[in-house]
Amino acid sequence: xxxxxxxxxxxxxxxxxxxxxxxxxxxxxxxxxxxxxxxxxxxxxxxxxxxxxxxxxxxxxxxxxxxxxxxxxxxxxxxxxxxxxxxxxxxxxxxxxxxxxxxxxxxxxxxxxxxxxxxxxxxxxxxxxxxxxxxxxxxxxxxxx
Numbered sequence: 533x534x535x536x537x538x539x540x541x542x543x544x545x546x547x548x549x550x551x552x553x554x555x556x557x558x559x560x561x562x563x564x565x566x567x568x569x570x571x572x573x574x575x576x577x578x579x580x581x582x583x584x585x586x587x588x589x590x591x592x593x594x595x596x597x598x599x600x601x602x603x604x605x606x607x608x609x610x611x612x613x614x615x616x617x618x619x620x621x622x623x624x625x626x627x628x629x630x631x632x633x634x635x636x637x638x639x640x641x642x643x644x645x646x647x648x649x650x651x652x653x654x655x656x657x658x659x660x661x662x663x664x665x666x667x668x669x670x671x672x673x674x675x676x677x
């Protein structure tokens with residue numbers, strides 16, 4: 533077993549893969565080592581197992597250690613779920629409609645936050661309103677000359 537340093541982490545690989553893996557420049561992304569291969573990026577564990585870039589295959593680790601990329605530790609799993617843009621047209625349409633509703637709702641919330649508050653009507657105190665009503669009714673009852 534040999535190790536390859538990527539940033540500050542050391543990835544364990546088999547002796548037989550060391551020469552092939554060490555020829556490439558690797559970078560770290562979300563805990564995984566990646567390299568450019570055939571104009572696309574590929575992870576170290578896919579590269580070691582001989583998968584092509586863009587392969588939608590899960591690789592499961594027996595010991596759940598992301599730094600252990602020995603062939604004895606890697607198990608080929610099922611293919612990944614399809615991403616949104618890979619679904620059928622009707623599923624894509626439903627997803628897009630849902631997205632537009634969410635976007636409209638967010639826009640509506642934003643407009644409510646940014647719009648000036650509605651002016652409140654200030655009424656006089658209750659006693660003044662009662663007096664005003666009495667005065668109005670008294671004037672209405674009096675016959676005009």
